[in-house]
Amino acid sequence: MHPLRRTSPLRRIVLASAATVTGTVMLLSLKPHTAPSLAAGAPAPSGSGAASASSGSDGSNGSRASTGAKAVTGNSVQTRWGPVQVRVTVTSGRITDVTAVDYPRDNPRDQEINSYALPQLRREVLATQSADIDTVSGASYTSEGYRQSLQSALDSAGL
Template sequence: MRRALLAITGLAAGTTAMVVLKGSPGAAPVAQDLPAERPTVVPAPAGPTPSGGDTAGTPQPADSTASPRPGRTATRAPTSRPSATTRAPSAPRTTTKPPPAPTTRTVTGPVVENEYGNVQVQITLSGTRIVDVVALELPEETAQSDQRSEQVDGRYSGSSGLVVQRQSADVDTVSGATATSTSYKRSLQAAIDRAN
């Protein structure tokens, strides 16, 4: 029984293979689709080619310089394409550092004398900007000179005084305290000159 089953299976497999290979009766062979970029190459004949005769039936070698026949494409030399992973060189990275914080420094002007006493001014700078002014010495010999000194100091000195607002020694003279104002401006201008 096993033998009979094996024989039937073998016969069925053989018949199926023949039908597939041969195709159904009356069916035309199916043409294979060849890629358009690869023309069919016909090998050169092994023997000498007939001379002067009809060569229509004789296969001819493919000529890459001849123009392609209708229905065929010319053979092209492969072109080099950049790789998908090839990248153009990128620009170098530049890092921008924040500007350094301005340094704070103090500069002291000289002592300037007048008939009421001595005047000396000190300025504080952040970078090149005046941020504060202090009178280190002002006349205080009498009550009147002390009062005039307070007026000058109140108008010019401090972080919100006229000197910081104008960033120079070009400030208006305090009325009634001309000598002290003049001495203050001279010491201030000398401190500004030293700072530069």
């Protein structure tokens, strides 16, 4: 008799294993549906004027000099879930604003994660005045891309 005859337990085991592997592969290749894009939660940079041409010594503790804000966009960093790109606004050598220009938002889960991660990352950058920020729990790929793009923007701004 053939080992894979109709009533053989080996046949059932082989078929069940094949069905399990096929189902697992199909689930892993499944992409979630794309919902309509929500309005971005991050505000547009407010001070994107041109930097002033005057170059003097840094006058901290002095009166407010008329130095312009300089907006610099960092490199786009490709993460597992999509590109992340950050724009930083620098005024008088201080980071005054950080905006996520591009970030994963293709599906509702991306939107949910980034709705809490991006404001938290922004607050931390403004508090530390550097790219030395902590990773947001649940948004590790976005946090790392944000950090890398921010560092490239700060390097371009000369900070």
